[in-house]
Amino acid sequence: MSSIPMDLFSKQFHQSPYTYYKEIRPHHPFAKVKIHNGVQESWMAFSYEAAEAVLKDERFIKDMKKVFSEEVTEENLTPIAQSMLFVDPPDHKRLRSLVQRGFTPKMIGRLKGRIEEIAREQALFMQGKESVDFIEAYAFPIPIIVICELLGIPSEDRHDFQRWSNIMVEISDEPTFNEDFQAAMLEFHQYLEKLIGAKREQPQDDLLSELILAEEGKDRLTVRELYGVIMLLIVAGHETTVNLIANGVLALLTHPDQLKKLKEEPALTAQAVEELLRYNGPVEFSTDRWARESFEFMGQQVNKGDHVLVSLASADNDSTVFKDPEKLDITREKSPHLAFGKGIHFCLGAPLARLEGEIAIRVLLENYPNLSLDAELSELEWRQSLIIRGLKKLPLKLV
Ligand code: HEM
Secondary structure (H helix, E strand, C coil): CCCEECCCCCHHHHHCHHHHHHHHCCCCCEEEEEEHHHCEEEEEECCHHHHHHHHHCCCEECCHHHHCCCCCCCCCCCHHHHCHHHCCCCHHHHHHHHHHHHHCHHHHHCCHHHHHHHHHHHHHHCCCCCEEEHHHHHHCHHHHHHHHHHHCCCHHHHHHHHHHHHHHHECCCCCCHHHHHHHHHHHHHHHHHHHHHHHHHCCCCCHHHHHHHHHHCCCCCCHHHHHHHHHHHHHHHHHCHHHHHHHHHHHHHCCHHHHHHHHHCHHHHHHHHHHHHHHHCCECECCCEEECCCEEECCEEECCCCEEEEEHHHHCCCCCCCCCCCCCCCCCCCCCCCCCCCHHHCCCCHHHHHHHHHHHHHHHHHHCCCCEECCCHHHCCECCECCECCECCCEEECC
């Protein structure tokens, strides 16, 4: 079968990906697409059935070293590419279990009061302003301050983290992109070197100090893995929940009936967050997977070494699973959305993201019940990424 074009470098694609998905999905549930400027071919799961099947199938592996053992070695991979999200069992279980304890719903529940405090503080900073870039003023600081406090890193450095994280999840056809990427990785690494050094000397009651102890124990975590897990948590903390909050608020503002319902019944917020994750979630694509062997999958011949992605956004808009998927319905029940993935790599941060999303949206609507969009919908620009779905800016009027 010839491959389908998927122009991820075009503004138009990111402006309305759902139109593209709706057209492609029924005829091509799992298909070869041409992305990366037409250079690279990948398999893409578009239907819910295919998406779920890829995420659960252990023949689609994460560790590039196993597929490209000649070209890819530990030394030429960044530490993040060796973190839990990019390795397979048994290393995956070992790495995930080191941090899992800190992210259970029970542990995260303990942060509720502090998240509420941070949200109220950020809401207060916006007081007296008529309009703001909502991402910069509110959606970005809340999850970032939380993840920085959890890890025990200074949230004042968040704009550096943001710069480094952005370059890791964005795609660009700028000729300098590769160089910029390498330079950012080096800076990020040097920053962590200093931070880890300081924490080794003076451990504190935070996740970073705990991870350093695990590395010093030698048997559970190597030094590269230590860098990898910290980078992963920083990037995940910077690129995801921010866009859950911003995409979610945009969806509510463009569906006044749903916004009204939520304002009248704030107890619906947790359920609304599930629908916002499904409707226009912040993670559009899964991360890379590779075929460990050649086999037939969903009627297609997949070859050893083939690259495979899942469009979580397309799967979550599949009408064979979700009734009227284009309708935002904050009272939708039992939504088996894939916004947090599925299988062994299911998002570790899901309980945290859900709680932050719920608190951020509730506190916002309590404080700014009259907020509205301060731009035409067509003026909003979406970021170019092969993972994240998020706006560059979201101008809002607060009064
Ligand atoms: C709304 C916000 C979030 C969404 C939609 C989201 C989504 C996802 C998805 C789809 C995956 C799986 C990717 C794949 O299988 O290729 C994932 C994995 C992961 N996420 Fe999240 N994420 C969010 C927030 C967070 C936060 C706040 C953290 C932690 C600070 C986090 C940490 C992780 C980690 C560590 C993994 C890797 C898990 C593993 O490989 O076992 N995420 N996330």
